[in-house]
Amino acid sequence: MRVALLTGGGDCPGLNAVIYAAVKKGINKYGDEFIGFLNGWKGVLENNFIPLTLDAVDGIQLTGGTILHSSRTNVKKVPGGIEKVREVLQLNKIDALIALGGDDTQSVTLALTENGLPGVGVPKTIDNDINGTDATFGYDTAVSIATEAIDRLHTTADSHNRVMVVEVMGRDAGWIAYAAGVAGGAHVILVPEKEIDIDHVVKLLKYNYDHGKHYGIVVVAEGCHLPEGGQVLGSAELDSFGHARLSGIGESLGELIEEKTGFETRSVNLGHTQRGGVPTAYDRLLGQRYGLHAIDMVHEKKWGRIAVLKGTDITDITIKEAISPTRRLDQRFYDVISDLEAKV
Numbered sequence: 001m002r003v004a005l006l007t008g009g010g011d012c013p014g015l016n017a018v019i020y021a022a023v024k025k026g027i028n029k030y031g032d033e034f035i036g037f038l039n040g041w042k043g044v045l046e047n048n049f050i051p052l053t054l055d056a057v058d059g060i061q062l063t064g065g066t067i068l069h070s071s072r073t074n075v076k077k078v079p080g081g082i083e084k085v086r087e088v089l090q091l092n093k094i095d096a097l098i099a100l101g102g103d104d105t106q107s108v109t110l111a112l113t114e115n116g117l118p119g120v121g122v123p124k125t126i127d128n129d130i131n132g133t134d135a136t137f138g139y140d141t142a143v144s145i146a147t148e149a150i151d152r153l154h155t156t157a158d159s160h161n162r163v164m165v166v167e168v169m170g171r172d173a174g175w176i177a178y179a180a181g182v183a184g185g186a187h188v189i190l191v192p193e194k195e196i197d198i199d200h201v202v203k204l205l206k207y208n209y210d211h212g213k214h215y216g217i218v219v220v221a222e223g224c225h226l227p228e229g230g231q232v233l234g235s236a237e238l239d240s241f242g243h244a245r246l247s248g249i250g251e252s253l254g255e256l257i258e259e260k261t262g263f264e265t266r267s268v269n270l271g272h273t274q275r276g277g278v279p280t281a282y283d284r285l286l287g288q289r290y291g292l293h294a295i296d297m298v299h300e301k302k303w304g305r306i307a308v309l310k311g312t313d314i315t316d317i318t319i320k321e322a323i324s325p326t327r328r329l330d331q332r333f334y335d336v337i338s339d340l341e342a343k344v
């Protein structure tokens, strides 16, 4: 078969591991040929691609980013976009498309398959918010990076008797804040699924200062709403999927905390460092397992389906199930956070 791959949306450590494994198994086991469209769906619309040979993917499973580059192009918003994709796939004699992406990218894969095109998905996002899968690759790397940053902030916060507010990614779901906050021993963990109770935050921080620890670490997800306010936007401009750029809640919350507690406060926004650099061993392995499954899905003509991790197995579900609703934290995770908080 002639198979095309693309990576869409925000990049994510482990994308290259998926590409590597799909191409390697596709060529060695099935005798497939591969191309990679560049810059996500944009590359399909522009018929811009590179050949993906064994040489081209050699060793990339160890690397971060994506050799195919990425964009947030929304084919559904482009007049005649779906027909253009059909034309480009026919022109290049493509028998199947493997799209690596989060819910936005997969909403395009779904629309294409509903229009009779052969596509499967692989769930990508550091945010870990795809429904129906126990983990997306990239999440473990992001959590490790955020945890290391929090570890480092303990000592400087302690030296200066300060509160440090750490902003992490997580637009709709607080998976990174939850995991890195717990692993990094944060005193306050704030996730978008729950309203911020500022009085409770103040009590938790005061508890530290009243009990011999003269600093505090607060982890806040970018998607949280300020108490009596909305989300904090880095830019009001919307991307082609209708999302505004979130950024800055850490700083705004830090100012509020300083005002309410009188403790000197600083904020750090970890931003895109969470998506950069090499994937962890876990994400390299998970990414490769997804890639191996994705090429099998292609040969089984499982159009409109997406690879998922269930327990220790890689299997697949419909893209429709995966992209709606967003997978969010629930009571079990809130309990972990509250059971580890100071008793105030």
Ligand code: F6P
Pocket (backbone or CB within 6 Å): 009, 010, 011, 125, 126, 127, 169, 170, 171, 222, 245, 246
């Ligand atoms: O990949 C998802 C995500 O990491 C979100 O948490 C974040 O809001 C967004 O990407 C930011 O992406 P960019 O600035 O690259 O558009």
